Amino acid sequence: MYPENYAYTKEHEWVLAEGDTGTIGITHHAQSELGDIVYVDLPKVGAQITQHTTFGSVESVKAVSDIYSPVTGEVIAVNELLASQPEKLNADPHGEAWLVKVKLLKPEELPGLMSAADYQAYIGA
Amino acid sequence: MAETLLETPLFRAHVALGAKMVDFGGWNMPVQYKGILDEHKAVRSAAGVFDVSHMGEIVVRGPQALDLVNYISTNDAAKLQDGQAHYSGLLYEHGGFVDDILVHRVSATEFFLCVNASNQDKDFGHIQSYSFFEGQRRFDAMVENAGPRYAQIAVQGPQSLALLQPLTQTDLAAIRYYWFQDGEVAGLPTRIARTGYTGEDGFELYVAAENAVELWNRLLSLGAVPCGLGARNTLRLEAAMALYGHEIDATISPLEAGLGWIVKFAKPDFVGKAALEKQKAAGLARKLCGFVMKGRGIGRDGYEVLANGAPTGWVTSGGPAPTLNQNIGLCYLPLALANPGQAIEVVVRQQPVAAEVVPTPFYKRAK
Secondary structure, three states, X not given: XXXXXXXXXXXXXEEEEEOOEEEEEEOHXXXXXXXXXXXXXXXXXXXXXXXXXXXXXEEEOOOEEEEEEOOOEEEEEEOOHHHHOOOHHHHOOOOOOOOEEEEEOOHHHHHHOEOHHHHHHHHOO | OOOOOEOOOOHHHXXXXXXXXXXXXXXXXXXXXXXXXXXXXXXXXXXXXXXXXXXEEEEEEOOXXXXXXXXXXXXXXXXXXXXXXXXXXXXXOOOOEEEEEEXXXXXXXXXXXXXXXXXXXXXXXXXHHHHEEOOEEOOOOEEEEOHHHEEEEEEEOOOHHHHHHHHOOOOHHHOOOOEEEEEEEOOEEEEEEOOOOOOOOEEXXXXXXXXXXXHHHHHHHOOOEEEOHHHHHHHHHHOOOOOEOOOEOOOOOOOOOOXXXXXXXXXXXXXXXXXXXXXXXXXXOEEEEEEEEOOOOOOOOOOXXXXXXXXXEEEEEEEEEOOOOEEEEEEEEEHHHOOOOOEEEEEXXXXXXXXXXXXXXXXXXXX
């Protein structure tokens, strides 16, 4: 369920680091807690985002939730799919429904994040 | 220390179904089972069942039951026949809402009120206080706070009648909209009312609390989809039905809420009448309006509303409308702006997003 090569946060986001690029998303647990997702608000390419700081929001039928960045970086791609099909976040939060890709500006932040096993223990899975 | 949440007789059934439970006004209630969108669609296209046992029931009995009910509510209960129900308001003297209620006439001397869950004790106290005047009984009627005795299960959706009919000898088709009959469902004594809070055809079933689990299980076994309060809210919002604490509260009058139709000025005096007459004569300052989001964003409960860039009102309820594929809401606007086609903006996380005033209800079922 939770890919081993991703790193996780207590706010239920994940990051996959490949070279100096980080792909960011929300976890399966997060989408499950939110329920049916109907709207995703994301930054534009070129925006700077900061670790543990909100950079967007996800809305379910019932509620709005802030998304916190697992890493500091500069946005180099935004998943356009989510503007028209936000429900993909419920279906495939660890894959097709990634949120943004960033250029990692502080790779030294990565070891401070949780492993898949730590995250599963954290959420009691 | 967290206060203990109240539970309906179906609490364990919800947990067993894997429901997501939330604190709803002090009650531990299912917000959803499988998902709000699926449950919403089940009600619009087939039939869903809701545990609404948290709702309160107040029984008024006695030779002057009608006089008391008519004095404490805005609609004209004298117009009701045995087995008929209507929507009404319970007001303070200043014209604001104590609650919105359903009044059922069981007989000339017995009225059965369905009231909001978190208001039931307040409503009971309010009605009691008007039963007496200067220490003397003013109306020859007894008021019973009967909530704990009852469970209530709502069966809603176009297939409700077909689903329910095999469980009862009562001819359901003969019960018209906003009428009710006492009968048996699944062999259990049930008050069967053709009412609801979803904008669909359906029934609200009042049973003894100890029979709730059996009735619930029978309904599920026939294929009714269990639905939570999340879908109940999206359904009633599409139908533009008021929710206490959102569209209406102690600071809002029925005239402002677009509920003038439940205020009968021509009947004998009632609590709040003088204040409403004064408000009507002076003209309303604000009115409840429907809106549709035009820009990207969802206007939600409490968000600020702008007109011509200036703060002008607030969203009382807002969110996605699954049937309509739009983001909709209700808001209070000054009377001059309360017209369909009026451009407004809803402030979504500091950003004004375009919206437009539209007629309500947003959704109306095909007859």
